[in-house]
Amino acid sequence: MLLTITTKRYPATDLGYLLHKHPAKVQTVELAAGCAHIFYPEATDHCCTAALLLDIDPIRLVRGGNGGHDFALEQYVNDRPYVASSFLSNAIAHTFATAMNGRCKDKPHLVDEAMPFEINLSVLPVKGGETVLRQLFEPLGYEVNVQAFLLDAQFPEWGQSHYFKVTLRHTLPLKIVLSQLYVLIPVCDNDKHYFIGEHEVEKLIEKGKGWLDVHPAKELITRRYLKHIAPLAKEALGRIMKEEGSLLEEKPVKDKDKVRLHDVRLQAVRDLLLELKVSTVADLGCGEGKLLRLLMEKPVFSKLLGMDVSYHALEIAKEKLKIDRLPEAQRSKLELIHGSLTYRDKRLSGFDAAVLVEVIEHLDIPRLQTLEKVVFEYAQPQHVIITTVNAAYNVMYEKLSNGSFRHSDHRFEWTRAEFEAWASQVGAQFGYEVFFRPLGEVVDNLGGPSQLALFKR
Structure with a gap:
């Protein structure tokens, strides 16, 4: 060898x-x-x-x-x-x-x-x-x-x-x-x-530090590395998922006492969906189901779909949404599916709106073209909402060195001009009007810490 x-x-x-x-x-x-x-x-x-x-x-x-x-x-x-x-x-x-x-x-x-x-x-x-x-x-x-x-x-x-x-x-x-x-x-x-024992969990955590926690196939990697020994895999995944949530972007220096930025995004997306008066929504990259939980509170939404590439995240979402204990009327309108935005999926068709909250920056730029086709050409919802970080705002984070990204799994971070150029090109290609707005507290010449694009067919 x-x-x-x-x-x-x-x-x-x-x-x-x-x-x-x-x-x-x-x-x-x-x-x-x-x-x-x-x-x-x-x-x-x-x-x-x-x-x-x-x-x-x-x-x-x-x-x-x-x-x-x-x-x-x-x-x-x-x-x-x-x-x-x-x-x-x-x-x-x-x-x-x-x-x-x-x-x-x-x-x-x-x-x-x-x-x-x-x-x-x-x-x-x-x-x-x-x-x-x-x-x-x-x-x-x-x-x-x-x-x-x-x-x-x-x-x-x-x-x-x-x-x-x-x-x-x-x-x-x-x-x-x-x-x-x-x-x-x-x-x-x-x-x-x-022989695979507890020491192998420690090895996996040590050698996977900085990349395994954000890898979309971390469940597969963990199970195979630990030879499909369920108790060890469950322990390792639990520890890995705890590390996954530590994002620098959640607390800017000046906003320690304010609502977390991620919650600001989710609330803004929910309010926009209410403004649009849509009834069926696909949350693409739903993670642990935080947005779905907000939408479940509103009876106007008759059908909700959550999709994520992480099976473990979907398991957490199922637990946090208490799907098994929901009344039948609520349970029947919610579905969680395992899938990837780089593959055409018939299950994504027929929705009034699709939402991608802080998803695109986790893909390599060449693979964005596949995502564009999956969402805009094949699924074709009437509305698409996409949020992503605003790279110009990174100077507000004292722990973030020049040129660094807010999260180790980010493949790129765009300024407002870069994001608007990409979204406008996608809208023109697939027949959508595009509107933009900042998310979070706006700073002169920098914009907000995050940014949103609304696509309308």
Whole structure:
């Protein structure tokens, strides 16, 4: 099994300092199931590639009880020596521990520097195929290139295997790249070769800090990482969801005693829906159901739909909305569904209004075009309400450094001019008039902390 990490950031040989592995040496680390060899196929100022070659010993697998147990021959006939799996994660943790923990003795300033990296995995098994692979890496901002393999080249009618050659590209600090690979490689494989206990929850929380809590597939990642052990997965998800809610934007410096900004948004959206006199509303990206709870209080709304990409968030929404205890008349007008705004969904059609509260900034800009088609071309509600943060207002937050975003999962933050340009273009393309208003306390020359666009067909 071969993993390579390449950078062309000058001088590229700084990769050797970060990994604590000298480019002029081949190093070997003994592992329980074999050996890990670290070497550099190329090491110049303009391009440096570090390779981790994992040499699994099948005999050690059998002696260690890691060869599989589902049927007798699986201990001797399996793909473990040839594919990226939890054995590779273990090798990364042992050979690159210093780099993954964010330590660099000779050049400590490199630890937090985002560098352009290309990661190649020669053979990665992915239970769920390319769809799951992209679902895991693309929300983190990786460019994903995939080469699929046939089950058998002599029998192409058998179709594709679940093995892929994968190339990932991103600009990130190396410690984050390694932590994400450590977690996601066995998640792709959906298997682990060692005992899973409470300590694995701690590992997941530690290695997933700063990215897992806002990942749209965090439930899938958590369940697979913890080998589908329900009590451990439930504990981990509970802890991850607690961290998810800490947004810098909720309390500006000058407004400590005022209503939280998120509540201001929700109330503004509810009041606007009442003004529009709509009766059926789809809350796209409903999260834990806060807006739905506000709308449920108003009998004018006869049908409410909440959709979110997070299944766990929907479970929380179901609990907070007390759906199981609602009178039948109220329960029949509310529906929660699991889905994504990057896929066409017939269930979103036929509503008077669709609402996206602080949703668009969580998508990579190239994927916004898909969202536009899903909402405006296919679902075609009479009204669409979209809110997003106002980047110009970020100077009001003392803890927010220049150029930083309000939330770690934001892929962009737009000024008023940028938001209005995008919304106007979308409205013209799909036949909607567009109106804008600020949300929150308005500051001269900055606008409000958040902004709203109303689209009318």
